[in-house]
Amino acid sequence: MSPQVRGRTGLRAASAVWLTVQMPLTTAGGGAEETHAAIAVIDDTGTVIGWSRAAEDLLGYRAADVIGRSGAALLTTHDRAARIAAWAHRFGDQEHWSGLTSVLHRDGRAILTQLEGSRLRIRDGTTSWLLAATPFRGGVAAISALEPLIRRSPVAVGVWDADLRCVWLNEMAQRLRRVFPHYQVGRSLAELLPGPEAELAVGAMRAVLADGIPLIDRESRWTTADGRSERTLTTSLFRLEGRDGQALGVCSLAMDITDSPARERLALLRQVSTRVGTTLDVSQTAQELADLAVPVLGDYVTVDLNESVLPNSEVPSRPPVTEAGIPVFRRAGAASIHPGIPESPWARGEVIYVPPTSPFTRVLASGRSHFEPVLDASPGTWVDYDPQRARTIRDAGIHTLIIVPLRARGDILGVTVFIRTENPTPFTLDDLDLAEEFVARAALSLDNALRYTRERTAALALQRNLLPRRLTGGDAVEVASRYLPAGTHEGVGGDWYDAIPLRDGRLALVVGDVTGHGINAAATMGRLRTAVRTLTNLGLPPAELLADLDNVVARMSEQEADTEGIALDAMGATCLYALYDPVTRHCVLATAGHPPPALVAPGGGVTFPRLPPGTPIGLGAGTYESLDLELAAGTLIALYTDGLIETREADLEAGMDRLAAALSPVSLPLDDLCDSVIEAMVADSSEDDVALLLARTRALPER
Missing domain, CATH: 3.30.450.20 (PAS domain)
Incomplete structure (x- = not known):
């Protein structure tokens, strides 16, 4: 049926106005019934010239209220002119268009409709627009x-x-x-x-x-x-x-x-990479994992590492099997919502015994998580064989349990245990998924720490075995030494020292620093120390010895080069070599890019002699010169590596000033003086390896 339109006949070309309705009419049964479109006609000036009864019902305006008036008055008050201009630009040349808009009901409400516009062509050549508004039937x-x-x-x-x-x-x-x-x-x-x-x-x-x-x-x-x-x-x-x-x-x-809780959990996963693994210390990394998981994942969380994966330096002798079970784990981290972690029968570092039939051993064997939303601690379960855990479960109110294997690069490193005590809600499968994702990300950091610790332990063992175990200065000098591996992630380096007595009564003092860290640096240090001892036994003067050492190292690098002539493991080092004659009291020194020694006179004055410069060892083209000094009996010679004097906050010169002050109690026994210098110069965790060799000269009668 055609809609009834009231209005005048002199229609002219029109601009548009959009009419709106809030929602369709519905039957008593709730189904939508067919709704007639509200029809209006406007001319080219924007004046309403036609108005249907359906439009009157829809918007509350009678025909007499709107005909002859601007249709813009029906728009919501915000930017009416801009909206009309935008319409004219977008639809002015089209024959038909449709869209959504908001207009005002007579009572002031803004209502939403789907509006369709059709161009009307009049005999006199003008156009108008027929607008049909129907209730918006999409979405909301x-x-x-x-x-x-x-x-x-x-x-x-x-x-x-x-x-x-x-x-x-x-x-x-x-x-x-x-x-x-x-x-x-x-x-x-x-x-x-x-x-x-x-x-x-x-x-x-x-x-x-x-x-x-x-x-x-x-x-x-x-x-x-x-x-x-x-x-x-x-x-x-x-x-x-x-x-x-x-x-x-x-x-x-x-x-x-x-x-939201979901966002809190997402934030937890994002924090794994920044808050777990801040150091390469196994125990600290495990504790960071436990701390981050509480309370988001559990009221009480533990990280227990399989003893078979722990470095030897961190594990005492293996405890025996007892009635409590097998010593499978060692507690590496634990955190709780309760101060003092009363839920944990074991302190960090202690051995944990578990029954062979427990879910902990099953997780290790299968590599799959154990999910127990309602913990069954009734008689006849595995808890019967673990009385210590049974007491903890009862006393702490543990009622839900998740055990997730710590897996990295195909190896199972241990387990992470999630427990709820105060939170009455049992774990869900969503909690299990989150726990597994969390542990998977954290396990990579823990694996890195374990691998670093293993390598550092091996490198440190090699380093200590290659360093002299018993230094002797013979009749020429009294000697003492200290070596501290780096406490940062770079690990053990290639610092070394030595005191080599010669047959003629002279004594060679040497200190060096190989570039790089780890096992390769320690092995290179051992090779250099052997080469220095061999050249020293030939009786070479210091400058000539460093030149020969430079050539030896360069040839070693060439021999280890690949087929394209690229060194597989290029060797380089700095070295300071001193040769002291206790009869003449002359000390001849030469350096290959190494910091100068500190000389402390018997009266206490400290100097750093300026040695002729020399290139580091390993280039194969170094030229070296010596400096000959006459030392008073009782002079202290301090040889060291740059780790003793250089930090990120201070350069070498500032470090040398600090060293001069640290050497001032020169009358101390050499072992005590070594300890005093290290305490004054080195923080709790040194940034680089530190080697210190102290020698107090003696004067001997002529031979």
Whole structure:
């Protein structure tokens, strides 16, 4: 049936106005009934010249109220002129168009419709527009019975027209205006304040409008309008389409997840890489893992490492099997919501015995997690064979359990145990998934620490075996020494020292520093020390000895080069060599890129003689010169590596000044003086290896 239109006949070319309705009429049974379109006609001046009874029912205006008046008065008050100009630019040359918009009901309500416009051509050559408004049947306004649910939904729902202008918001979306300033009916996304997140939001909506591909769970961070806080929201977008498939607009769904449990768990996984593995210490890494998991994953969390994977330096002799079970684990980390960790019968570092039939050994054997949402500690279970754990379960109120294997590079390093005591909720499968993901990420850091510790232990053992075990200065000097491996992640280096008595009564003192760290540096140090001892026994003067040593090392590097002539493990080192004659009291010194020695006179004055410069060992083209000094009897010679005097905060000269002060109690016994110097110069964890060799000269009668 054709709609009845009231109006005058002199129709002229028109500009447009969009009419809106909030939702369709429904039958008593709840099904949507067919609704007649509300019809209006406007001329080219924007004046309403036709008004149907359906339009009167829809918007509350009688024909006499609107005919002859500007249709712009029916628009919401925000930017009326801009909206009309945008329509004229977009649809002015089209014969037919459709879209969404908001207009005012007579009682002041803004209502939403799907509006279709058709061009009318008049005999006199002018045109007008026939506008047909029907209740919006997409998304949020589809069924009137759903509107209260959507209005109170915790999800912020917004509807945007094809020009990305906001046309409808539910209550939650209106509350988000302090975060999203564009959440305002009638406001366009083009009016957003500049900023990367605002630009991304506009781009995302335009993409969805253009291609129709929904955007799901896009996370973004927004600063509130007052600038006091930052909120994290997840947003989904989907396109709204008419019956003909034409894009009408976009619906947005947003949730504030700043304080949600899901976000807290996601943040936990993100923190694994920054808060677990801050050092390469096995015990500290295990403790960081446990600390991070409480209370998000459990009220009480332990990290127990398989003894077979622990470095020998960290494990005492293997305890015997007892009635309590097999000594499978060693407690490496533990954390609890309760101070003092009362749930743990074992302290960190202690051996943990477990029954062969316990879930702990099954996890080790199978490599699969143990999930027990309701812990069964009744008689006849494995708990009967573990009375210590049985008491803990009873006293602490442990009621739910997850055991996850610590797996890295195919090896099972141990287990991580998650327990709830105060939290009455049993673990769920979601908790298990989160625990497994958390442990998988943390296990890599723990494996790195274990591998580093193993290599460091091996390198340190090699280093100590290659260093002289008993130094002797013979009749020429009294000697004492100290060696400290680096406490940082670089590990053991190639610092060395030696005191080599010659047959003629002279004594060679040497200190050196091989480039690099680890087993290769320690092995290279051993080779250099052997070469220096061999050349010393030939009776070579210091400068000539360093030149020969340089050539030897260069040839060794050439022999180890690959087929293309590239050194597989290029060797380089600095070295200071001193040859002291106790009869003449002359000391001849030469350096290959090494810091100068400190000489402390019997009266206490400290000097650092300026030696002729020399290139480091290993280049094969070094030239070296010697410096000959006459030393008073009782002079202290201090040879050292740069780890003693150099730090990130201070250069070598500042370190040498500190060393001079540390050597001032020169009258101390040499062993005590070594300890005093190390205590004054080195922090708890040195950044580099430290080697110190002290020698107090003696004067002997002529031979």
